[in-house]
Amino acid sequence: MDPLSVISEDLAEIDGQIADIFRALSNGFQKLEKIKDANRQSRQLEELTGKMKECKRLIKEFDREVKDLESRNDPATIKMLNEKKQGMVKELNSYVALKKQYATNLENKRIDLFDGPNEGFREDNGLLASSMTNQQLMDQGNHMMDETDQAIERSKKTVQDTVNVGTETAAALTAQTEQMSRIVNELDSIHFSIKKASKLVKEIGRQVATDKGIMALLFLIVVGVIAIIIVKLVNPNNKDIRDIPGLAPPAPTRKLLWEIH
Template sequence: MDPISAVSEELAEIDGQISDIFRALSNGFQKLEKIKDVIRQSRQLEELTGKMRDCKRLIKEFDREVKDVESRNDPNTNKMLSEKKQSMIKELNSYVALKKQYATNLENNKRVDLFEGPGEEFGEDNVLLSSSMTNQQLMDNGNHMMDETDQAIERSKKVVHDTIDVGTETAAALKAQTEQMSRIVNELDSIHFSIKKASQLVKEIGRQVATDKCIMAMLFLIVIGVLVIIIVKLVNPNNKDIRDIPGLAPPAMNRRLLWIAN
């Protein structure tokens, strides 16, 4: 029976996972030695780096579990677990160092590919070709290269000029849009002022209508009162409580007759 299993099943499970990762790392680095393509080497190295991160996480879990069960274990068992953890760390560090070595070699290979690419062979061919040319041919070749350079410069100038034209047109369009927005804002202000003025006029008209209604009501009451007085006077001419209203007084002749009779 595995001594770690006798201590804790969780420790045994973590130990098994770490052992599986170590085997995968060993096989992965052996496979990496046989790969010649730089891109495939980089991908394989990234995969191995991920496995090493998982292994580091599991070793931390193993250490936490060891500390949890340390109080109920005897000294020999705790020593065995500590040595097992140190062995795991040592083996992981060896794979980390191997990974750094492969990463350095891979970076150097990339730099070599950059400096020893097709351009260098092309340059060597140019050197050999130049050595076999006459002075006139060299001058013609140089003039041809200068013409191509001038054409490239002219194309660049045209691109810059077109870019400036596009920028100028864009600025003009933005300026026109800004002016249009300013006019719209001014029109909105005018509309707002007109609406406010119209609201004030409506309020004034409302107050005038209310005043006119009060005047009409007062005139109506006055007319009603006059009509009532006229009706009462016609019905009872001798009523002394109601004063004579112009136009309704008895004829002057009747008054003189009454005075003579008295």
């Protein structure tokens, strides 16, 4: 039997879900080592990242449950639960670091794919130069230098545009990440509140059921008393029913001794 189930069934359930995710992450990274295709590696990393996000959400929920139980458990139990939570956080961080390492290696592979071998000088340029005069060579050299300068300027502009786009994209991603984080935290809080409200509704339901039982018993007692009163009024000489105060028939008038004589 899970020791956490003795403390709280909700904690035991969350702990089981986190343990399942950790097993899935371990198996996923072992599978990732055997994948050679970059696209398949990227998809596997995305899947593992989703599991790590879910695990982070569950650890936050575990922490909220622990804080909710602080007032109802002894310090030793709360210390044990906090240590367990720290162990979960440490294990999750190890998988996050492993994911970053694989992502970096995958990015380096993609960069290598774009880097091709340098092109050599064309041989026909040399053949063409041998048939040209000095002035033509100078003009051709100046023309090539102008083209090179223009190409460098275009490259600078492209690089600057790329930097600007990258800066704007990074700022947008940062804002979206913060917004998504706030949304996730709000959803977690709503989910936690719904669970607490469900528990409260169940407790209220049990209390209402108890109150209804008491009211039914009182109703039966009142109905019985009313029935006895009715029977007594209809048949006041009925000796099977005990006299009810105020409804008993009047006692017979006693005669004095001297009135008899």
